[in-house]
Amino acid sequence: MEYEDRYLQAQKPKYDCLLFDLDDTLYPLSCGLAAACGQNIKDYMVEHLGIEKSKITELGNLLYKNYGTTMAGLRAIGYDFDYDEYHSYVHGRLPYENLKPDPVLRNLLQSLPIRKVIFTNADKVHALRVLAKLGLEDCFEGIICFETLNPTHKNTISDDEDDIEFVGSAVTAAAKTTSNRTEIFDIIDHFSRPNPGAELPKTPIVCKPSVTAIERALEIANINPQRTLFFEDSVRNIQAGKRVDLHTVLVGTSQREKGADYALESIHNLRQAVPEIWEAEIKTEGYPGKLARETPVTA
Numbered sequence: 001m002e003y004e005d006r007y008l009q010a011q012k013p014k015y016d017c018l019l020f021d022l023d024d025t026l027y028p029l030s031c032g033l034a035a036a037c038g039q040n041i042k043d044y045m046v047e048h049l050g051i052e053k054s055k056i057t058e059l060g061n062l063l064y065k066n067y068g069t070t071m072a073g074l075r076a077i078g079y080d081f082d083y084d085e086y087h088s089y090v091h092g093r094l095p096y097e098n099l100k101p102d103p104v105l106r107n108l109l110q111s112l113p114i115r116k117v118i119f120t121n122a123d124k125v126h127a128l129r130v131l132a133k134l135g136l137e138d139c140f141e142g143i144i145c146f147e148t149l150n151p152t153h154k155n156t157i158s159d160d161e162d163d164i165e166f167v168g169s170a171v172t173a174a175a176k177t178t179s180n181r182t183e184i185f186d187i188i189d190h191f192s193r194p195n196p197g198a199e200l201p202k203t204p205i206v207c208k209p210s211v212t213a214i215e216r217a218l219e220i221a222n223i224n225p226q227r228t229l230f231f232e233d234s235v236r237n238i239q240a241g242k243r244v245d246l247h248t249v250l251v252g253t254s255q256r257e258k259g260a261d262y263a264l265e266s267i268h269n270l271r272q273a274v275p276e277i278w279e280a281e282i283k284t285e286g287y288p289g290k291l292a293r294e295t296p297v298t299a
């Protein structure tokens with residue numbers, strides 16, 4: 001018995017990090033931001049890139065499906081535009097007023113003395129704005145966002161380690177390039193062929209659900225996937241997370257999909273659905289509590 005007690009004392013907590021997607025995970029889809037964002041992306045494609053209105057829906061779907069985000073797809077097929085301009089256009093007019101402070105979620109998060117990190121494909125300005133609206137700006141150790149995985153300075157995405165910023169703080173603006181439609185890969189035509197032979201062009205943008213993006217995020221934030229719970233509303237991101245050994249929680253449905261270890265209708269159900277997170281706390285008497293990397297969200 002004594003041995004068993006000692007063993008339990010020495011046992012590490014099952015999880016030491018919670019990794020959260022932002023949009024439609026920390027607040028419900030019904031807030032309407034996703035729908036508005038989708039419309040803004042379509043408007044951007046017409047107004048800024050001069051794409052024919054009749055092609056927008058099909059093109060957008062193909063790009064999203066094949067590249068993770070429409071933005072990543074647009075870059076892959078040859079459109080050139082300024083990332084900051086794109087983000088401010090598609091996020092700038094979102095109905096942020098629909099997001100209200102969420103004291104229930106805030107209390108839940110604050111009751112967990114383990115690392116909590118945001119991992120979003122969106123840009124830093126949007127992430128900070130959403131967290132502020134939800135009243136959660138001080139609940140996370142850091143944010144891995146678009147700028148973190150795509151550090152841009154000069155004209156290109158940099159591979160230089162020194163350019164990587166965990167919290168996506170001030171990033172030198174990308175080169176102000178104008179829309180360039182000279183060599184656009186016709187992805188609609190590509191998929192309309194019975195047997196598309198040519199390979200799809202690659203995107204320079206690193207984003208979920210690419211495994212590379214997730215591995216990079218884990219490395220930057222010094223996260224061990226086997227001791228981390230990954231919360232996401234996107235099934236394909238959950239499946240990608242599973243491929244890198246993360247424990248996965250699908251949010252927004254109680255229906256577990258392939259790749260999801262847990263499924264929550266709402267993030268508010270966290271305590272009921274994943275009680276192990278709190279149980280771990282009991283077993284970790286003497287847990288240092290000090291975070292490995294303390295970086296305030298409000299950089």
Ligand SMILES: [Mg+2]
Pocket residue numbers: 021022023024025232233234
């Ligand atoms: Mg999401």
